[in-house]
Amino acid sequence: xxxxxxxxxxxxxxxxxxxxxxxxxxxxxxxxxxxxxxxxxxxxxxxxxxxxxxxxxxxxxxxxxxxxxxxxxxxxxxxxxxxxxxxxxxxxxxxxxxxxxxxxxxxxxxxxxxxxxxxxxxxxxxxxxxxxxxxxxxxxxxxxxxxxxxxxxxxxxxxxxx
Numbered sequence: 001x002x003x004x005x006x007x008x009x010x011x012x013x014x015x016x017x018x019x020x021x022x023x024x025x026x027x028x029x030x031x032x033x034x035x036x037x038x039x040x041x042x043x044x045x046x047x048x049x050x051x052x053x054x055x056x057x058x059x060x061x062x063x064x065x066x067x068x069x070x071x072x073x074x075x076x077x078x079x080x081x082x083x084x085x086x087x088x089x090x091x092x093x094x095x096x097x098x099x100x101x102x103x104x105x106x107x108x109x110x111x112x113x114x115x116x117x118x119x120x121x122x123x124x125x126x127x128x129x130x131x132x133x134x135x136x137x138x139x140x141x142x143x144x145x146x147x148x149x150x151x152x153x154x155x156x157x158x159x160x161x162x
Contacts, residue, residue, distance in 0.1 A: 004040055012039055015096045016079050023077060030054075030062060034070045035091060038080055043114035044088035047071055081118070083107060085146045093118035104129060104143040112154030121145075 004012075016035055017027040027035070037053040038045060045053070051067045071089055074080040080089050090107070104121035126143060133140045150158070 009036060009039060012091075012095050016077075019079065019095065020077055025073070025077060030066060031070050031073060033058065033062075034067060035074055035079055038074075038089055038091040041090075044083050044086060044090045044116055046086075046088050050089065081105065081107070081144070083109070083116070083146055084144065085109070090116050090118070094120075104145070106145045106147065108151070109146055109148045110151035110154055111148055112150050112157075115151055115153075117151070 013027070013032055013036060017032075020027045020031075033054050034050055037050050037057075041053075047067050048064065050071070051062060051064055054062050054067070071080065071082070075082055075089075078092060079095060080091050082089050104126040106119045106121050108117040108119060110116070121143075129143055130140060
């Protein structure tokens with residue numbers, strides 16, 4: 001979410017706070033700071049990139065271990081996702097959604113600009129993947145897909161806008 005307006009950021013952070021509260025957890029100032037850094041980034045961030053951004057924006061330094069714990073917390077709260085292929089994090093695109101999210105999460109990763117789009121998968125797709133795995137005696141532990149390609153912006157740049 002690059003160049004996110006402050007009002008949109010505030011709205012997303014309020015929704016995250018409500019979500020945490022509904023789960024019996026708190027979105028502390030440091031957790032909020034880490035989530036905000038991810039929300040404002042145009043590409044996935046490693047824990048150390050998050051740490052660097054957070055430490056640049058505050059007078060008191062945040063320890064690296066705190067960032068790892070916070071990222072784990074935010075992931076458990078379904079507010080961020082860890083991309084397995086790069087071990088980087090993105091904020092969830094569905095923090096303010098009212099609809100139910102299924103097990104299957106798809107991420108479209110641009111090889112040109114490193115942007116990430118989170119897209120919905122249907123329950124049918126999730127069920128089909130589960131069945132395919134069962135057919136060969138495989139038990140899925142996650143259904144997160146990370147698909148690489150070129151985004152529209154990069155495609156247009158490469159073709160001269162044609």
